[in-house]
Amino acid sequence: MKKIIVSVLTAFVLLFSSCKKDMDLTVMQEAVLPGITVSAATVVLNETTAEDTVQAISWTAADYGFSAAVSYSVQLAKAGSSFATPKEVTLGNTRVIKYTGAELNQIALLQGIPVGSAGQIEVRVLSTLSDSIRQYSSVVSFTVTPYLVIINYPSLWVPGEYQGWNPATAEKISSKAGNGVYEGYVNFPSGAVFKYTSEPDWNHIIYGWASSTEAGPDISGLFNTTGGNLYVPSTGYYLLKGNTNDNSWSGTKINSWSMIGDFNSWAGDAAMTYDASTKQWTGTLTAAANGVFKFRANNDWPINFGDTGTDLSLEYNGANIPVTAGTHNVILDISIPGNYTYKIQ
Secondary structure, three states: OHHHHHHHHHHHHHHHHHHHHHHHOOOOOOOEOOOEEEOOOEEEOOHHHOOOEEEEEEEOOOEOOOOOOOEEEEEEEEOOOOOOOOEEEEEEOOOEEEEEHHHHHHHHHHOOOOOOOOEEEEEEEEEEEEOOEEEEOOOEEEEEEOOOOOOOOOEEEEOEHHHOOOHHHOEEEEOOOOOOEEEEEEEEOOOOEEOEEOOOOOOOOEEEEEEEEEEOOEEEEEEEOOOEOEEOOOOEEEEEEEEOOOOEEEEEEOOOEEEEEHHHOOOOOEEOEEEOOOOEEEEEEEEOOOEEEEEEEOOOOOOEEEOOOOOOEOEEOOOOEEEOOEEEEEEEEOOOOOOOEEEEO
């Protein structure tokens, strides 16, 4: 009987020892996380480098103490944001990612770095073994200065008395869809008469007055290629439109631009001021908590801007614009037709 008991105990000990050795092979040691390298500490972006590789981010392999397939994601975010809304790319087992000037410019703008201003972008890498084993690397940063992407859409020029009848330096209205329907914002400080030209000179098609109907400060009518000067009823800031499909045109007077949103309970617009030298509207927005807002003209909704895509580019009737708690200087720039933008500082 004793021999049988000893034999059973011996077998149990051997079995336990064997299992222990197997378990030792799979015990995860403290992970050695990736070390990140950026190819450029400072990147100043412009249109000439849009297609060039301007930043390469690479990192060393994560080491969890045993052989395993590790997947990586890289995150980029504005410094100080605690990676609340990062730009994230999942790369599998690849350990390098390269950005062109255009790609990095878009990331910088979406992260809220103002055009023409140097800002810090932070980078970290997430290494993943499974849903329950995920660890972030330490953070590195680099400086980036984004630029405004201007698209030159098909246009009509607006030479007039307000600027010396010089088409080469005149304001434009543009057709973003390229369908013969044009619009843009023009300030007439004096001399509210003008024409439309198909090129920035007097040598091509010239559109002049054929008819008009005034409705208070606004006007609409028809143009042709033999008419006299177009006009608006009074000096001031106007939304001008032109349609070469049916030869119609209009002018809507913009007495004000303002901001309205959560910060003022969607009532009592926060006024903005026009600066004729910069052609921008500026105003102050004070928010007690994170929220959203929109821009609107004449303290009403027929003409309003939002930001669909959260890319600092404005669209008519677009999505509400996020804003963080605090006091912000806000700039509305609709001086370049088809390229309507804003900044929150």
